[in-house]
Amino acid sequence: MLPSPEQMNELQRMAGNVIVCGFEGLAAPATVRGWVSEQSVAGLILFGRNIDDTQQATELIASCTAGADPALPILICVDQEGGRVARFGKPVVELPPMRTLAAAGDPRLTRDAGRVLGRQLRAIGVNLDFAPVLDVDTNPENPVIGDRAFGRTPDVVIEQALAFADGLHDGGVLSCGKHFPGHGDTDLDSHLALPRLSHDRARLNDVELRPFRAAARRIPSMMTAHVVFDAFDSDVPATMSRTAIVELLREDLGFEGAIFSDDLEMKAVTERYSVEEAGVLAIEAGCDLLLVCSDVEAAARLRETLATEAERSEPFRARLAEARSRADALRHQILSLPPAVPLQNALDSAEVQSVRERLQRLEGASVGLS
Numbered sequence: 165m166l167p168s169p170e171q172m173n174e175l176q177r178m179a180g181n182v183i184v185c186g187f188e189g190l191a192a193p194a195t196v197r198g199w200v201s202e203q204s205v206a207g208l209i210l211f212g213r214n215i216d217d218t219q220q221a222t223e224l225i226a227s228c229t230a231g232a233d234p235a236l237p238i239l240i241c242v243d244q245e246g247g248r249v250a251r252f253g254k255p256v257v258e259l260p261p262m263r264t265l266a267a268a269g270d271p272r273l274t275r276d277a278g279r280v281l282g283r284q285l286r287a288i289g290v291n292l293d294f295a296p297v298l299d300v301d302t303n304p305e306n307p308v309i310g311d312r313a314f315g316r317t318p319d320v321v322i323e324q325a326l327a328f329a330d331g332l333h334d335g336g337v338l339s340c341g342k343h344f345p346g347h348g349d350t351d352l353d354s355h356l357a358l359p360r361l362s363h364d365r366a367r368l369n370d371v372e373l374r375p376f377r378a379a380a381r382r383i384p385s386m387m388t389a390h391v392v393f394d395a396f397d398s399d400v401p402a403t404m405s406r407t408a409i410v411e412l413l414r415e416d417l418g419f420e421g422a423i424f425s426d427d428l429e430m431k432a433v434t435e436r437y438s439v440e441e442a443g444v445l446a447i448e449a450g451c452d453l454l455l456v457c458s459d460v461e462a463a464a465r466l467r468e469t470l471a472t473e474a475e476r477s478e479p480f481r482a483r484l485a486e487a488r489s490r491a492d493a494l495r496h497q498i499l500s501l502p503p504a505v506p507l508q509n510a511l512d513s514a515e516v517q518s519v520r521e522r523l524q525r526l527e528g529a530s531v532g533l534s
Contacts, residue, residue, distance in 0.1 A: 176471040177203065177204040178474065178484055178485065179468075180205045182206055182491050183205055183467060184205075185456045185460060186208065187458065188214075191224065192227065195460055196208065197231065200228060200231050201230075201232075206495070207292070207453075208228055208240055210242050210251060212251050215251055218256060222288050228240075236495050237498045237499065240291050240292065242285065243294045245259075245296070246262055247260055247263075256284050257284060263313060263314060265277060265526070266315050266324040268526050272327075275328065279334040279515075280335065280515060280519045281331070281335065283334075283335035283502075283510045286502075287506065287507040287509075287510035288507065290337060291336070291498045293337050294387060295329075295342075296326075296339060297325065297341075297342055298342060299313045299342070299347045300315070300318055300321050300346065300349075300375065301313035301316050301348050303351060306348065306350055308350070309348050314328075318371055318374035318375055322378040325341070325375060325379070326383075336501045338385065338497060341385070341386045342386065342387035343426060344423075345376065346368070346371070346372030347391055348372065349363070354390040354401075354426070354431075357432060357435075360391065360393075361392070363393075368393070376419075380419040384497055387423075387425070387426055388401075388409065388426055390432035393405075396408045401432060403425045403426060403446050403449070404442065404446055404448075406449045406450055413450075422493065422494040423451050425451045425455055427457040428455060428456055429456060429458060439462040440466050440469040443456075443466045444470065447470065447484055447487055452490040
């Protein structure tokens with residue numbers, strides 16, 4: 165029996181509520197604004213291409229969320245790590261690479277820096293930062309992680325990354341640990357190709373997995389890596405591996421929060437799958453939220469594909485409903501975070517000045533927090 169229009173609309177809404185999409189330009193397309201007003205998208209992700217200055221970004225976010233349900237806030241996400249991964253420039257705090265920040269050996273400074281950044285992002289309208297990086301930087305030839313990692317040992321990463329996450333929460337922003345089960349020892353950039361790690365489980369337990377295990381009960385969301393781990397599943401990247409996501413992250417590490425896929429438009433994925441195929445596989449594997457970071461039409465196709473698969477397959481419909489429930493639970497957590505303060509107060513305060521001065525004392529750091 166074919167589903168009724170009402171049933172199909174509900175499946176489409178459920179499908180949309182596991183998608184976080186991006187778009188080109190300084191204004192959101194009508195399609196995206198429509199999804200928000202229809203309550204059929206989980207969130208939006210902003211990049212430098214969407215941001216001219218803090219005032220414009222604040223107005224953009226306000227226009228995007230004008231039709232949202234205040235009882236279930238839309239996720240407004242950004243990659244604002246510090247160093248070379250930062251979508252906002254001045255007057256938002258310009259943090260150094262996390263390796264430089266961690267080199268001070270002062271988790272109080274790291275937490276304070278996270279709190280200043282979180283308060284500024286929340287004032288602009290952002291409520292989730294795809295940080296901290298939980299990867300351990302063990303490969304000097306790694307083209308994509310490097311100084312984005314807090315350190316070259318798990319102990320440093322655990323101490324510093326969790327301090328930064330706590331600071332973000334203090335400032336009113338959710339954190340997301342990435343890139344599970346660990347991207348630090350790869351020699352390829354998953355934006356451009358599919359990396360593979362052949363380490364055995366003992367090595368992974370000792371190095372790559374330790375920060376994720378420590379973070380499992382401390383942070384509300386994790387992001388998967390488009391990396392093949394031979395020890396878990398030699399056929400597919402972790403994003404599409406039920407062994408990695410369910411057996412390892414959920415059951416072994418005990419993580420109960422929401423799990424994001426990394427961007428399904430990255431070449432590690434698109435050289436092998438369409439966005440629609442990858443999204444279905446990621447949901448089946450245990451992901452709860454799917455990132456489609458630039459192509460609104462691809463996000464629309466993914467929404468339809470997920471809904472169609474949910475109509476066709478009862479097990480998939482149950483898994484999609486579970487993913488939506490976890491996505492909704494993450495969005496509800498926004499309501500319990502410290503509320504936004506006026507933007508100017510967040511950008512220019514005694515605390516900002518204090519963090520600026522402390523960071524400027526870091527040897528070799530170039531931070532320019534004004």
